[in-house]
Amino acid sequence: METIHLLLVDDEDSFRQPLSKRLAKRGFVVEQAADGNQCLALLGEKRIDVVVLDVKMPGMSGIDVVQNIKNKYPTIEVILLTGHATTASGVEGIKSGAFDYLTKPIELDQLVNKITQAREKILRLAAEHKEAEYRKKIEQQMVATERLASLGTLAAGVAHEINNPLAIISESTGWMKQLLARDELKGMHRREDFEKALGKVEKSVERAKRITHQLLSFVRKTDSSFSQVDLPGLIEETLQFLEHETKKRNIKIIRKIASGPAALWSDPYRIRQALINLLTNAVQAIGAEGEITLAVEDSVDHTALTVSDNGPGIPRENLARIFEPFFSTKSPGEGTGLGLFVTRGIIEKLGGTVTVDSEVGKGASFCIRLPKQLKKVDEFVGGGAEDWIDKVSSHLKDSDVKEKRSL
């Protein structure tokens, strides 16, 4: 464990100096201050983890100092030292945000113990904070993906609807051009003007066609970055992200991961996103008290990742619909109805499949099957195979960097 940086604040030199020495002997880095103002000044300059503070001091009272510290440096923990007569102010200090108080005369072991406890609290809060930030970031990314997905569905629908009338315009124009080419119309008055105008219509149809096709290919092309995926590592990372939730709900995680499955060449970010979706669903399905089993099975060319829960299961009539966009059995606000739709989209883009197996009362089991090497190059980028190969080879070159990229 890292060295703990202490700040000892007491107006009595004869108390402060020896205590400081004894704490330093126990391995702490100790700074000293004789009053509240000095203490606050020092906090601005040096790194301090825990403040050990006398309640009774001339000038600013210990309670005021606690409030000041907590306002400015919420992550610093404060341990108050009170006299027998001032125990009440110790309680008041805790209300103001102090970690705890000790009554003078103090035992050194007691103090060291308290300091260690305070340090543990700091570490725990820091971890929780980090997890919350991480969760927020992932959730934002997921919202963005889901929004893009629904936008994609819309765009695809619109593009298709426009393509049909475009086809009619295109054929009608072509037919008029064919008519103009007939012998009987060779001498038609202002025939060239008609031809010119029809040429413009044809050109415009081409232009509109390019736009609808671009729109559709944009929707289908995703910014994927491929690298070697360490699946067990990725699973652990994803589980960490949900640990808070599973612990709170008393959900047990069972891992059935074959020892060291061969590495997978795919997009770790996308796989993690799909896995988060499936795990979140499993947690929500269980509610509280239950088991989620994560299994990884390896075959020659595929890796299968199964997420099973012992929740209520999915009724037969819903099974066929759960991958549809906007289909949800969760209450409004809890689910967008896009989670599984997006999950399937992601996995299919990676050349894999997502299947479900469930019986009411027996839980549900979702299985992601991924090819170890992506084969369907054409389908993946909608035709630009060369483009894709370029991308892959450049990723191969800096795959080391990619792997080290923090998530």
Next chain:
Amino acid sequence: MIKIPTRVMLVDDEKDFVEMLSLRLEEIGERVTSAYSGRECLQMLEKKEIDVVILDILMPGMDGIATLKEIKNKHPLVEVIMLTGHGTTESAVDGMKLGAFDYLLKPARFEELTAKLESARQRKDEQEERIRKAEAKLLLRRSGDL
């Protein structure tokens, strides 16, 4: 050289599209039959000799893929070209796995369409020729046996 018309059936629920495209194909000498649904297409195939079916994938009711399966089941020699929007290229490829000759993106270039029509027709002619020869061989062998 006199062109032998290809007997084409156009199947699409967009009537205006079918109407315009059939005028264009007839203008270049093909013989066109129109159908506006998968069912209608199958009914007409029972009555008429058709070389190539140009079949839209996205249709209400019986869709292009289901229609294709029926065509290939009942009239295996009839060639089918799938018409598809950009978003359903996958189903067009699925269609080829089910025996479609090729597919075209909508809106398609007329030259591309006629070129594919020509190749489809050629394949059908060649296949029919092979069958004729095989039948003749069979007849010959049987008469040899006698």
